[in-house]
Amino acid sequence: MRPQLGKDKIRQAALLLFAKNGFHTTSISQIAEAANVSKGLTYNYFKSKEDLLLAIINKASEEMFSIAETMIPNKNYDKTLRLFLDRYFLSIETNKDYLTFQLSLLFQPDLKQIVQAPLQKRADYLLALTETMFRTAAVKNSTMTARRFISELDGVALNALSVFKDYPLDEMKEQLYLNYKDLPNE
Numbered sequence: 001m002r003p004q005l006g007k008d009k010i011r012q013a014a015l016l017l018f019a020k021n022g023f024h025t026t027s028i029s030q031i032a033e034a035a036n037v038s039k040g041l042t043y044n045y046f047k048s049k050e051d052l053l054l055a056i057i058n059k060a061s062e063e064m065f066s067i068a069e070t071m072i073p074n075k076n077y078d079k080t081l082r083l084f085l086d087r088y089f090l091s092i093e094t095n096k097d098y099l100t101f102q103l104s105l106l107f108q109p110d111l112k113q114i115v116q117a118p119l120q121k122r123a124d125y126l127l128a129l130t131e132t133m134f135r136t137a138a139v140k141n142s143t144m145t146a147r148r149f150i151s152e153l154d155g156v157a158l159n160a161l162s163v164f165k166d167y168p169l170d171e172m173k174e175q176l177y178l179n180y181k182d183l184p185n186e
Helices: 003-021 028-035 039-045 049-071 077-094 096-105 109-136 142-163 169-181
Strands: none
Touching: 003 028, 003 039, 003 049, 003 096, 028 039, 028 049, 049 077, 049 096, 049 109, 077 096, 077 109, 077 142, 077 169, 096 109, 096 142, 109 142, 142 169
């Protein structure tokens, strides 16, 4: 088995078990069994469950960084905004287990402390790119507009993941697009 493939299998198995059973009640043995690898191989890649938790967060951050980089300014603000929203909303639809699990971490003080630094790094990066996108498009008060935009994205994700059944993601994506597409022209 290629090393990266083994790490990915272990990380994915851990995510599914953590999301289903909780971090504290999931053992390394259960993760190894679900990944169809030995417990020793699991410890070869990850020194502890906390290390594995950070690996899950870091992998998800890489994916979010990739989505956020669609906001790197270019001459077509409208196209940049649309592409970012398409990718962000697709991520909500396709990563529900991970995103729901991540949300649960924020309400567990001992786990929040473990993941706080990488989540803060992700939030700072997303804010910086969002602010740059709005500033490049000559949106007034780009800093507060970026914060409002991110808050709305977070609210949509929260509602879609935990509050409402059959949340209208496509309609919300279109509404956000309509709310922000003409800002440079105002």
